[in-house]
Amino acid sequence: MEPTIKRLTEEEFNRFAKLIYDESGIFLKDTKITLLSNRLRKRLQALDIAEFSDYYNYLQSLPSKEKALEYEKMLDVVSTNETFFFRNERHFDALSQVCLQEIAKVKTDRTLRIWSSACSTGEEPYTIAICVKESMHLFSGWDIEILATDIAPSVIQFANIAEYSGRRIEKVPTEILKKYFTQKKGDPSVYVVNDDIKKMVTFYYHNFFKSVFPKDIDIIFCRNVMIYFDKRHQVELVAKFYQCILDHGYLFIGHSETLHSISEDFSYRKILEAPVYVPNPRR
Ligand SMILES: C[S@@+](CC[C@H](N)C(=O)[O-])C[C@H]1O[C@@H](n2cnc3c(N)ncnc32)[C@H](O)[C@@H]1O
Structure with a gap:
């Protein structure tokens, strides 16, 4: 029609x-x-x-x-909001098996701050929260903050409800699904994120080019959003990330994204099989 x-x-x-x-x-x-x-x-x-x-x-x-x-x-x-749990799972192997362990070793103030920027409907920050929860033996007595932000109010609303089904949860390993999700009463095809994971994540509105950036971040996820920006905005964004990431931090960007010719503030590092960026020493 x-x-x-x-x-x-x-x-x-x-x-x-x-x-x-x-x-x-x-x-x-x-x-x-x-x-x-x-x-x-x-x-x-x-x-x-x-x-x-x-x-x-x-x-x-x-x-x-x-x-x-x-x-x-x-x-x-x-905005385009495509996302799913454990998207590019090699990133989460690197996070769990290397990055979290390194941070637990070097940080003395016992706070862990991870930012899922451009988090869309919440699958990315909840995946991060699950990885952190699985590594809690490293962080006993620590304050854990997982910030999750996006420019689109409706995806933040969706993320706060935390109900997922179909393609969104296809890559969640069965044992993780059993441990951290509950099937919705009356509709067992829908999986609700359990409260212990939900309460680890704080969602709020944030526009990369208008909002104030959070500070002292250990790990930034900024995946599959830079592709929508031109070079000028990519350069501006990564410069701001450099200002808010701690010296020992890690920056995860999307599979099809690169910082090559965008920033000299970060160096590429392959961790396990995952492409990751680390901040260069401050001048
Ligand atoms: C394709 S999703 C990526 C979701 C998740 N990071 C992933 O990789 O699966 C891109 C998200 O970027 C958000 N976005 C676009 N422009 C933005 C901006 N200027 N500031 C913050 N978020 C933005 C969109 O609303 C959308 O939810």
Whole structure:
């Protein structure tokens, strides 16, 4: 059936693409016109607006507080949130078998701070929490903080509910599923993350290019999001990570991402079979 709200014109696409880029760093090539039309259409429908140009004018007309809220909702529908538990599991082998052990050895203040930035619907930070829980013998008496942030409010809401099924949990080993999840009453295909894991993770809204960064982080996960940014934003983001990571820290980026020609603040290190970055000594 023909959608009632048509596709963006080229001019409309350019105006929205600029807005999205300025607000979030997400860079949309002009081949993304259908994708952006389909995603933005959800906001137009929610607001009962018939034309993209009217939505653009509506956005511009809002007072600053309301505008900021509508920008959040717009970025919420525009962002790509694909994720699943134990995605790129070699990272979690490196985390469990090397990084956590090294940190437990070198840190004297008995705090562990891990940041899952761009956490989407929560599978990544809960996987991290499970790995930390499995290594708790190293951290007895430590304060454990797992921060999990994203620009899209609806994924944070989803993550807080912590109910998963299908492809999202396909890679969870059976014994881990039994140990840290409970099947939902009335729908056994849905697995709910147990409270002991849930309470290890704090979710909140964070935009890499507008929000203040957390400090003194031992391990940063920033996977599968830099691909959406252009080089200028990638450089800016990694420079900010360098400011907030501790000297002994580790930075995990996505499988198809690299810091080559993006940053000289980090060095590549292969840990077990996983690509990981470590901060270079401060000048
Ligand atoms: C593909 S998901 C990656 C999820 C997870 N890190 C993984 O690798 O499975 C990318 C996430 O980045 C978020 N994102 C995009 N731009 C962002 C920005 N400027 N600041 C913070 N998060 C952003 C999106 O909302 C989305 O949830």
